[in-house]
Amino acid sequence: MKLAVIGVGLIGGSFALALKKARAVSHVVGVGRGAANLELALERGIIDSIATDAGDADLVLVSAPVGQYPRILASLSSSKAIITDAGSTKRDVVAAARKALGKSIARFVPGHPIAGAEKSGAAAASADLFRDRRVVLTPVKETDGDAVSKVEALWKACGARVSRMTAAEHDEVLATVSHLPHLLAFGLVHEVAKRKNSEQLFSFAAGGFRDFTRIASSHPEMWRDICIANKDVLLKEISAFSRKIEELKKLLEHGDAAALEKLFAEARQARDQWLKSSS
């Protein structure tokens, strides 16, 4: 099985490494814009050759910024490969694939490995990145069933737990548990950074602040694209969270200590329950 990875970064590079470790691929071609990054991927044994396109690969993983999809997918419209991707939003990816691939959309399996870090590039790739992590596939009605099964099997070979849902459902779930928290973390750090006494504020910030804002060290360009692509759902999430803040504000204004403690206790219990069930 010959794999082409378009965008050999943290995700694409880790996919290649994991499939090599599982002996599920015989040759990996790396395609991308960053020559130095591709050279590093070659040195690290992540890829076996560098090319300007996917060539005669059997499977293509597109793990590049979503903004580049129209061009990348157009270059794949006449290949016979199964194509999958790792984009963090799925409705926009499906729309781009429909436009670029036409009938060949049957060969396209939209996917999203829910794994990542603030780190990026082939230097950060690891064969174990997807172990016990979730991967969501969002096939459309035209998608070939065998193609979905093949992609699912490969992600499982990487150690991932694979789910299927619609692109719309995916974008709603991720808006709540990923996109909104990222926006809030970026927002809080920006608020602190813009204060006159920001230096003093940061100097008294401790472990709680560090963990709360870890995701504010994420890639600005990538998160710009995610937020814009999912903006309708994200705006609804922001409104829902603003209502929650208003609720908290009212409890504080009324000095309603009992209700405040109840809300905190319910949140703690829900979180602890989640950690227990996910470990």
Add this chain to the structure above:
Amino acid sequence: MKLAVIGVGLIGGSFALALKKARAVSHVVGVGRGAANLELALERGIIDSIATDAGDADLVLVSAPVGQYPRILASLSSSKAIITDAGSTKRDVVAAARKALGKSIARFVPGHPIAGAEKSGAAAASADLFRDRRVVLTPVKETDGDAVSKVEALWKACGARVSRMTAAEHDEVLATVSHLPHLLAFGLVHEVAKRKNSEQLFSFAAGGFRDFTRIASSHPEMWRDICIANKDVLLKEISAFSRKIEELKKLLEHGDAAALEKLFAEARQARDQWLKSSS
């Protein structure tokens, strides 16, 4: 030097262990409501004896919920010990001390070690908890200068970096970098937990969500008291953050990708700069 710790939890227990390690105390008396916790503290060598009050201790650390301060401080009004505390808010503590101690407030050094975790109790205490952590002392005009110096020296013996500021300044700084993030984390988890599809949402939450919400596993009663004690400042912080959210919302509504990316990049840069300078 005989130390009495009223409330032998994570903070009080760690203070005792650190001072024993530094050979700064000869005997530690533990006072508290939880008999089992005190027995454990005795077994672990955190305290040397259990008592119902501070007795003839030279120094008393009050590390109990702020709601118990009036009773605890009243019991110390006729002792000659230097008294300090570890409360997370300081204006309310100073007010309680004025009321309970009268002129003896000269012997009271309000303090706040900015160290903690979701863990609590003597079981979690560690001699190294305060190493390189910040401790803020907020003496008032009546506070005896020698008492402040003595408390400062003891925290330094624990490995902490000690700062002085007014109680009002302390409460403002902590509202921004600690109380607000806690409220936001509790709020987000509560929002997710109350959704009809909360099980699905939690099951697709990943490392970013886990770290963002770590502080939502904090102690509900303690955080209720902190929020209520500092509610005037915290309400201002909530309003400021709501304005930041409105700013983000407008950028999204207008699809202003460039401004969104700029804001994210500024936040990331500020956070990375902070991590660099604090490491």
